[in-house]
Amino acid sequence: MQTVIPLGVKAFSRKIDDTILCGLAMALWLLALAWIRPLSNPDEGRYAVIALDMLRTGNWVTPHLNGLPFFHKPPLYYWLAATGYEVFGVHAWVARLPSMLGAWLASMSLLALARRYASTSTTVTTVIIFLTMPFTFLAAQYANMDMLLAGCMCACATCAFIATIELQFGKSWHSWIMAAGVFAGLGFLAKGLTGLVLPGLVWCMWIVWERRWNQLVLPLYPPAWLAILAIAGPWVWFAQKQHPQFFHYFFVTQHFQRYTETGFNNPQSWWFYLAVITLACLPWTLTGIYMLFRRWRTLQEFMPKSDSHPAQMSLDRYMVVWLLAVMAFFSIPSSKIVGYVLPALPPLAYLIARMWQTAFAGGELHLPQLTSKLAINMGVSAALCAALAIGFGIKGVPQKARxxxxxxxxxxxxxxxxxxxxxxxxxxxxxxxxxxxxxxxxxxxxxxxxxxxxxxxxxxxxxxxxxxxxxxxxxxxxxxxxxxxxxxxxxxxxxxxxxxxxxxxxxxxxxxxxxxxxxxxxxxxxxxxx
CATH class of the missing domain: 3.40.50 (Rossmann fold)
Structure with a gap:
């Protein structure tokens, strides 16, 4: 007797297969050219050798810089890189695997979020834009904590939004808020309190904008906090046990003083990150600015409501808040490092994709025109990513100085x-x-x-x-x-x-x-x- 598979099961299976294929394609793209250049000093060399020492000494609690305890950053990057060395050997591209993993996690989070509440075209366009931004591509192949934090924050913010919307529609939300807690804990282990504070700031500002007062209690769900403590707590406890001065140095000196004082490195003006994103995400930022000026009168309504998911407007607002909150948060301190603003790239990619969708929905461009222009932008962006990676790898570091x-x-x-x-x-x-x-x-x-x-x-x-x-x-x-x-x-x-x-x-x-x-x-x- 032939077994009849329900249509719903077939659709779900097909969706899983598509997700796996998308995930593999993303991973291959992010891995491309990661091997082409040696480690850069200071960041890549510093973090790569700390992870190597962690593997060699077997001390997975205390990172060491040249044999001395180094608590500037939490250990998630070191754990991942050290594990990579053990599996694949000691190579520069292995030291960059945690950053690639962060970019991949951000991409998969965008895929899950947009697929759930936006159209298929918006979903695909969002992910491609994010992955072909030169800023994303190069940061994914740079060994430090910034892209890893961006990936954890993106996953946390995604799960928090889904939990809120599912609660609104009376659906199951508990696992999503638990997942948000898991990624918040990982975000803490990636870069410290920023991994907790930033997703929470984005979510709270969006809740206030939409006046969802009855959902303000959502982050107080005890299992979510238990997940955060279970993931982040043991390392803090063991580090403090090994080094009594750890707590003050890590939280007071490396968090609050670095954020509020002006004596740390690379002081820049308030507009620094506006310039960084505009230049490092070309040509997509130029495209977004152009579409913004073309459609500025209809920005309140990205698509006709008959074609939108009920949560589409909420998602649009969430992404706007996400982008602005990250930019503002990192623009306040005088010390500004280029990679800090990476968590702003996922919402930027989504908003640019929605601009393209608006142009089609508003009748400004016919579908063949839209597809053609989008394909040209994607091709130019992908070529620029490859050219920059090869250029930095071959010409950026002279052979005699490698x-x-x-x-x-x-x-x-x-x-x-x-x-x-x-x-x-x-x-x-x-x-x-x-x-x-x-x-x-x-x-x-x-x-x-x-x-x-x-x-x-x-x-x-x-x-x-x-x-x-x-x-x-x-x-x-x-x-x-x-x-x-x-x-x-x-x-x-x-x-x-x-x-x-x-x-x-x-x-x-x-x-x-x-x-x-x-x-x-x-x-x-x-x-x-x-």
Whole structure:
């Protein structure tokens, strides 16, 4: 007897198959060209080697920067990258997997959200626009926490919106608000309190706009908070147990002081992120601005209501609030880093897609014209993404200055490393050594400076482990003594001029490798001239 499969089951199965295919296509696109360039300093080298040290030491609670506790950021990136090293090996593209995962999570969240409350054309266009924004593509192939945070925030904001709408229509909402709690907890582990505060801010502002006063209690659902505590709580508890000063440093110094004070790096004007998004998301931002001016009188009604989902208007408003809230939140502090504003890209992609839909619904363009113009924009954007990735990979880093050339050096397990006047983050990653480095600098002058740089990172880390720091952070007068008393070979990395000042015994030695303005010497104890 032939089994009859209900139409609803067939449709659901087809939907699952389509989702899997879309997910695979997104992953392949994000992985493309991720291998083409070496790690960039400082961010990529810093985070990649911290994750590598976490794998090598087996300490999954305390991240270490050159052997010293480093609590600037939570550990989710390090956990994911370290796991990637274990599975795929130690490669630059593996260090970028957490960022690719963040972009993929944001894409899948957009797919789930738009598919549920918008048309198929809007859904497909939204996801393609997001993935072909050069800002998205390049950030997904950059090893730091920003895209990972954007992915967790997008998933959290998506689940919170769905839970609210499902509650409005009397449908099951409990699992969605629980999922929002899960992604909020992961957002905390990705970048700290921002992963909790930002999605909550977006949701609250939207609730106020739509006057959904009876749904304000939704975030108080206890299982959602239990999910947050179950995911984020254990790491905080163990970190505080290992380091009693962790709580104050992580929450007060790295969150509130960084947000409110002006002494941290890269101060910029309030309009900085407007310029960043406009330029880094071309040509889509130009397209959006053009469509906005063409349709400004009908923005209150993106599509005829007869063709819209009942929640379409609410979703449109939610995306507007999401975009503006993220822009405003990160524009308030004087310190502004380009990647901070990445959580604004998913709603921007959706709103641009809705602009295209408005043009068709309003009769300004016929369907063939709309499809043709959309395809041209997609092709140009995808080509621009690839060109930028290849350009940065081949031309952005001169061949003679690429840190991956260090992999060819005959490094032995017991060899030490000394860095002169600079923390070269990627050196230990490419030299494949477990040995932490001596960092030689004027540390007394560095303590008097308030600049937010590599010196401050190491000095902050030294407060957690003063004994280790005393052996690793050497003054200028100690460099030559360390070389002359060690029983191991030492790879010395620095600029020739700095090397002559700090290590006179190297003045007659020829570098083993030159990397642009930097050089690498091999110090052998049996040939030492002290």
């Amino acid at each position: 840190w991956d050339r260090l992999a060819a050096l005959p490094v032995q397990p017991d060899d030490r490393i000394m860095m002169l006047g600079q923390l070269y983050y990627g050196v230990r990653f490419y030299m494949h050594t477990d040995q932490v480095a001596w960092i030689v600098d004027d540390w007394q002058a560095a303590q008097a400076s308030k600049s937010d740089n590599w010196r401050k990172e190491l000095l902050d880390a030294a407060d957690f482990s003063p004994n280790s720091a005393s052996h690793l952070l050497l003054g200028k007068q100690d460099a030559n003594h360390a070389l002359c008393t060690t029983k191991h070979r030492v790879w010395v990395v620095g600029e020739p001029e700095t090397a002559n000042q700090m290590t006179p015994s190297l003045s007659s030695s020829k570098p083993m490798l030159e990397l642009g303005s930097r050089a690498v010497w091999l110090w052998t104890p049996d040939k030492a001239k002290c």
